[in-house]
Amino acid sequence: xxxxxxxxxxxxxxxxxxxxxxxxxxxxxxxxxxxxxxxxxxxxxxxxxxxxxxxxxxxxxxxxxxxxxxxxxxxxxxxxxxxxxxxxxxxxxxxxxxxxxxxxxxxxxxxxxxxxxxxxxxxxxxxxxxxxxxxxxx
Amino acid sequence: xxxxxxxxxxxxxxxxxxxxxxxxxxxxxxxxxxxxxxxxxxxxxxxxxxxxxxxxxxxxxxxxxxxxxxxxxxxxxxxxxxxxxxxxxxxxxxxxxxxxxxxxxxxxxxxxxxxxxxxxxxxxxxxxxxxxxxxxxx
DNA sequence: CTGTATCCAAAGGGATACTG
DNA sequence: CAGTATCCCTTTGGATACAG
Numbered sequence: 109x110x111x112x113x114x115x116x117x118x119x120x121x122x123x124x125x126x127x128x129x130x131x132x133x134x135x136x137x138x139x140x141x142x143x144x145x146x147x148x149x150x151x152x153x154x155x156x157x158x159x160x161x162x163x164x165x166x167x168x169x170x171x172x173x174x175x176x177x178x179x180x181x182x183x184x185x186x187x188x189x190x191x192x193x194x195x196x197x198x199x200x201x202x203x204x205x206x207x208x209x210x211x212x213x214x215x216x217x218x219x220x221x222x223x224x225x226x227x228x229x230x231x232x233x234x235x236x237x238x239x240x241x242x243x244x245x246x
Numbered sequence: 247x248x249x250x251x252x253x254x255x256x257x258x259x260x261x262x263x264x265x266x267x268x269x270x271x272x273x274x275x276x277x278x279x280x281x282x283x284x285x286x287x288x289x290x291x292x293x294x295x296x297x298x299x300x301x302x303x304x305x306x307x308x309x310x311x312x313x314x315x316x317x318x319x320x321x322x323x324x325x326x327x328x329x330x331x332x333x334x335x336x337x338x339x340x341x342x343x344x345x346x347x348x349x350x351x352x353x354x355x356x357x358x359x360x361x362x363x364x365x366x367x368x369x370x371x372x373x374x375x376x377x378x379x380x381x382x383x384x
Numbered sequence: 385c386t387g388t389a390t391c392c393a394a395a396g397g398g399a400t401a402c403t404g
Numbered sequence: 405c406a407g408t409a410t411c412c413c414t415t416t417g418g419a420t421a422c423a424g
Contacts, residue, residue, distance in 0.1 A: 130288050131308045137288065139362035142369070144282035146397080150268045150275065162406055169268045173398055178407055188372030199405040200404080209368065216361035223354035224277035230347065231280070234326030284417080300386055311418055316387055337385040338424080 142187060147172055147180045149217060152206070155190060156214045159205040189213060280325065285310055285318045287355060290344070293328060294352045297343040327351060 130137075143149055150169050154160055160168075166177050181204055184190040189210035195201040206214065268275070281287055288307050292298055298306075304315055319342055322328040327348035333339040344352065 130292070130306060135362040135366040136291070136359050137284075138366050138369075139358070140282065140284070140287060144278065144284075146275075146278070146282075149278060153274070154268070166406095170270055171398095174407075175399090175409090176397065179397090186373050186376040187369045188376075189369075194406085197405095198404095200407090202406060209365065209372075212365065213361055216357040219354040219357045220277070221274050223351055224273040227347065227350065228273040228276050231325045231327075232276075234347075235324050238324040238326075304386095309418095312387075313389095313419085314417060317417090332386085335385090338387090340386060 142183065143213075143217075145180070147176055148184060149221075151177075151180055151184065152189065152210060152214050152217065153221070155204060155206045155210070159193075159203045162202050162204070165204070184210070280321070281351075281355075283318070285314055286322060287359075289315075289318055289322065290327065290348060290352050290355065291359070293342060293344045293348070297331075297341045300340050300342070303342070322348070 143152075147169065150172075151165060154165055154168055162177070162181075165181075166172065166174065169177070181190065181192070185192050185204075188207055190204050191207055193203045193205065195203070281290075285307065288310075289303060292303055292306055300315070300319075303319075304310065304312065307315070319328065319330070323330050323342075326345055328342050329345055331341045331343065333341070
């Protein structure tokens with residue numbers, strides 16, 4: 109799973125130096141596999157405002173199921189992007205917090221989020237124009 | 247980082263509870279729906295180096311199928327992120343080019359890609375540590 | 385070369401029920 | 405409150421065949 113055998117051993121360097129940049133295990137692909145899902149980025153954003161409890165996150169994200177919130181938080185914890193703290197009260201109170209690594213990622217995501225908020229309307233218009241044109245062609 | 251869909255305090259029993267920042271149609275979620283797939287970002291990156299032909303893209307992205315390359319390019323074109331130009335030779339030669347909007351998105355993605363390339367190894371280590379700890383617990 | 389259509393297996397994710 | 409387990413439908417995407 110480590111070190112993709114994109115090139116055969118002893119194989120001379122390929123013409124395109126970026127050839128293996130897009131190998132199965134390139135960092136970009138790994139990251140996309142992890143945060144390209146429906147919920148991870150939204151949860152990271154919420155935690156960017158400070159530690160939050162499970163139930164608060166559940167209410168804050170429109171449409172997320174208990175299963176997916178739990179599952180996503182587990183993934184983020186496993187990646188070292190958030191930490192989980194359980195206060196031994198009855199009933200138990202659990203708080204999730206962004207780690208420094210998670211904060212870094214959120215910062216990097218900031219530019220993308222900004223782009224989405226200023227440009228997605230344009231993208232929507234483009235889609236409508238494209239679809240209208242395709243209808244004409246028929 | 248705001249998307250203008252805030253809590254409406256005073257309507258505790260709205261039939262459609264969309265009074266939060268992360269509504270179904272918030273820009274971030276829309277963008278993730280579009281580029282959170284396996285291939286879009288990789289193709290945008292390749293086109294960042296300049297116009298590319300279909301067959302070049304096909305060879306450059308490890309493991310992509312003809313169907314998915316075609317489908318992803320069609321989506322990107324529909325969004326106004328790339329343009330398609332077909333040279334009427336025999337056989338036909340098709341070139342895909344990043345639009346200014348696509349270039350903008352790629353720039354915004356740059357910070358994320360940089361983060362992935364410097365930090366995904368750490369994430370991998372975190373995952374291994376997490377998994378090892380869970381094994382101990384059993 | 386650049387696609388589209390179809391079939392099918394695997395993964396994603398919602399609803400529900402149950403537990404400490 | 406904070407989860408886990410199960411069922412099951414939907415979506416994703418690979419393989420293959422075919423066409424302009």
